Amino acid sequence: MPELPEVETVRRGLSDSVVGARIESARVRHPRAIRRHELGRRDFVDRVAGYEILAVRRRGKFLWWQLAADDQPQLALIAHLGMSGQFRLTDKQRVVDRHARATFRLADTRTVVFRDQRTFGWLRLDDWDGDGVPEPVRHIGLDPFDPAYDQKQVAIGMARSESGIKRLLLSQNLVSGVGNIYADEALWRAQVHPETSGSSLAEEGCRRVLDQVAAVMTAALDAGGTSFDPLYVSVNGESGWFDRSLDAYGREGLPCRRCGHAILRERFTNRSSHRCPECQPAPFV
DNA sequence: CCAACTACCTGTTAGC
């Protein structure tokens, strides 16, 4: 499941390989991939052709290609990888891939393939002048790697909420880029129970959690950036993923690496939370 | 406005 470190790895891989290239043509192979592009498939395909890729940018888990063409409005091709989205580059003329949802033929004859087994990911095209972020990304909070990220302000915002800290981390509202895996990892590192309210943690407690969010994401990015193909980020624990160094997520029943107690898995809003019952005890309510 | 719930998907695995 791509969270911020994985999306950033994809961004770097794309940036290294496609910046400066021109999109000759596009194909949409599955209508669901462009369900968020309001003007539909024909508009998407027609409009993107001929544009040059100036840069690949990211906020949280949202990724976008900055596009420009002579005498044409500037555009952003926005991508969200959802659960299983990937970009691949190929020199092949024909893309034989049952999960390929859209393809972009470049003028140099390479093809960028957007593939997505579970189809939670999407692409859309929007006018964007290059300032700030495109409209569909505007509701997303800054992520911990953004130069303008202000951890103190995020901690203050969290401390104002009665919601549980894990919910706050996952909301993409105050801070973006955190998914279920890194939320569990950061809370394990900070020794905080996921249902502890922001207000009871107070600014200082929230700051300690956010320190660990940044630390675990930096570690994952360091691991990811060197150990696998950025244009083929694995979906779920395939080759060389960061899960080797996970301390909580997916470790139900295994001994806590800090105290030896068995890690618990609990239901949390239709998904799983992993925690150590000893290091992260339930808060007083 | 905020919080909580659910639909959207499909490949894999567990269980009978």
Add this chain to the structure above:
DNA sequence: TGCTAACAGGTAGTTG
């Protein structure tokens, strides 16, 4: 062996 059910979970839309 073959079938069914559970599971993985980010986002956006809906409901309260």
